[in-house]
Amino acid sequence: MSISPKAALLKEYALIARALSAPARLMLLEQVAQGERGVEGLAEKTGLTIANASQHLQQLRRAGLVTSRRDGKSVLYRLSDAVTLSLMELLGKVAERNLDQVGRILRGLSGGTDAPEAVSRAELAARMAQGSVTILDVRPADEFAIGHIPGAQNIELADLERLASRFGPEAEIVAYCRGPYCIFAHQAVATLRKCGLDARRLDGGLPEWREDGRPVQVHASPRKSA
Amino acid sequence: MSISPKAALLKEYALIARALSAPARLMLLEQVAQGERGVEGLAEKTGLTIANASQHLQQLRRAGLVTSRRDGKSVLYRLSDAVTLSLMELLGKVAERNLDQVGRILRGLSGGTDAPEAVSRAELAARMAQGSVTILDVRPADEFAIGHIPGAQNIELADLERLASRFGPEAEIVAYCRGPYCIFAHQAVATLRKCGLDARRLDGGLPEWREDGRPVQVHASPRKSA
DNA sequence: GAGATATTCAAGTGATCGCTTGAATGATAT
């Protein structure tokens, strides 16, 4: 017996935590959570060099957080399972709750105005059934194309202020983005409320919505975004 | 604007994960989860030097995972909240699910015999109400004294084989220990089943039981352990 | 006050990490 089983177990647990301990890998996880992607695409999205992204992805794979498969010349990475997504979510929740710095940053995103509570995914689903809600996807168009909440319209943040006029003052807008590490929805809500609109943020992004087993629409929305 | 808010947020998230990325700190967290303790006690329990334990604890505090308060000469550490415990639990779950090495170690603890499913805490509570279960706490006596499941008897692992005869073959035994990082319950179940007894492991340890809002008994059990 | 106890701080060392660069591998198309 080289080392005790307890020490061996703790080492494995620590390996997983270590995989989550670099901002670059958290960015990669966020992207991988949107859907299967190759190394080059992930590198471009995260601003890492290809070699660097590849190394980080291998570390995530060793930790069991992502899996990969070959498709022709490309190697596609995806989250290994729903528990991984929960772990990412919980990491964000602990940060928001226990780190003052995080609360300050999030409050700063709302630009002084107090942000309203996030809408739960269950609540959004219920209000979708009534047709009493406007859903706004503020992710980049290519991520929107891979999959989005049915009926959502896609407006990227940069265009939002310009296009805010398309919403009537009576519209109840729910904005969402990539997930707990993404600040687009926070910023979108701040922008819309500055325009006097009724906007709230969805709790969780598309990956969490999908993981709940709720419907996801592929390709463009029925209402074009520009 | 020194750096983007997104980068700042990711850095904070990574800080939390980094705090969980050292086996020594996972051990400390496990101990802190049992109940408030001072640095010296934690150092002794984990086998770390006092200065080293203190440094690790400060790192955990910076990450918002534990909080501390002064009590006389001592500084007592405790988990900051329930979310922290969930995070620890989830880390173990991801490891058990996605890392082959972990599955192998856990199976090895059962000593060849197939271990039965863990008993959920809800199920144990229901069977306690019927009085149809024997609860076994296999943690060290001092941790048992700080708090344990009402009616549980305390037998440390080293004494278990010797004392197994106190259980009749009809007893339905549920063993528990510190939580997801602790292997005592696994080992206890293996030992008892080798003796032909009906033993199963509780899902989660005392901290998780307590966090569920279930009753916890302080001081010694009505049935002495030796 | 002085002394004792519990914890934290500070400096030093070997190991590991994150990133870069340039070459090597694997799969496809011609």
Added chain:
DNA sequence: ATATCATTCAAGCGATCACTTGAATATCTC
């Protein structure tokens, strides 16, 4: 086969980490 593209490997660099040692700080006791 040869050429091409996507990914991985390998070596090197500065920065950070875990642990040790010894001193400094804070609190209680006398």
